[in-house]
Amino acid sequence: MISEIDAVKTVAGLMMAAARTAPKAMGIDSLVIQTIGREEMGAVAEKMDTLGxxxxxxxxxxxxxxxxxxDLMVLIGVKGRLPLGANCGGCGHATCAEFVKAAPTDADYPGPNCIFKITDLGIVTGSAVKCAASHNIDNRVMYTVGVAARRLGLMEDCTIVYGIPLKVSGKDIFFAETMAH
Structure with a gap:
């Protein structure tokens, strides 16, 4: 017998594939993608409560x-401190060499980050959530999850992380309650 949680696990795998195969600037993949289960999700939630x-x-x-x-969560992060060599200035520095020398900020998401890497993160995250929605799995992209995951060391070398919690239920837990207010 197949359960709803089995469906969530299958879709999480498909989301990871959608993110990995999404187009990336210059074809260079600097992503870290993983799923986490109840135990790690509990630790992330506790860290989120502390941060709140x-x-x-x-x-x-x-x-x-x-x-x-x-039910499960997909984490998608990017190693945003790896330059592409385009010298575009999008990171706030005239050249990639200057960008690499710049000291990272002490922030939720330490910068500067390569603008192409950040764009890649947005594209792959969109691909992942579209996959989940196409398979009727409720989901929501959360910056807050990413901050907590980074602080817990779950996404090594990633400067920016998004979390995408997944749920199968009769009511979308991520949006339904906020729409009632």
Missing amino acids: METGMTFFNTNADHVRNS
């Missing part, structure tokens, strides 16, 4: 509850 309390940004806590109530 520390910063006063209560949406971290709301999103932590969504993570706790999800």
Whole structure:
């Protein structure tokens, strides 16, 4: 017998494939993609709660509850400090050599980051969530998950991470309650 959680696991794998095969600038892949289950999701949710309390940004806590109530989660991160050599200036520096020498900021998402890598992250994340939606798996892209995952060391060398919690239920837990307010 196949369960709904089996369907979520299958779609998570398809999401990872969609992200990996999505187009990337100059064909260079700097992504880290993984799924995490209940135990790691619990640790991420706890970190999100802590961050919400520390910063006063209560949406971290709301999103932590969504993570706790999800079936599985896909994490997608990018190694944004790897330049492509285009010398485009999109990172805020005149050349890629200057970009590489720049000290990273101490922030949720340390920069500077290569603009092409950030664009790639957006494209692959879109491909992944489209895949989930096409298979009727509720999902939501969460910056808050990425911040917590980075702080927990789950996405080594990634400067920017997004989390995509997945859920199968009779009501979309990520949007339905917010629409009622």
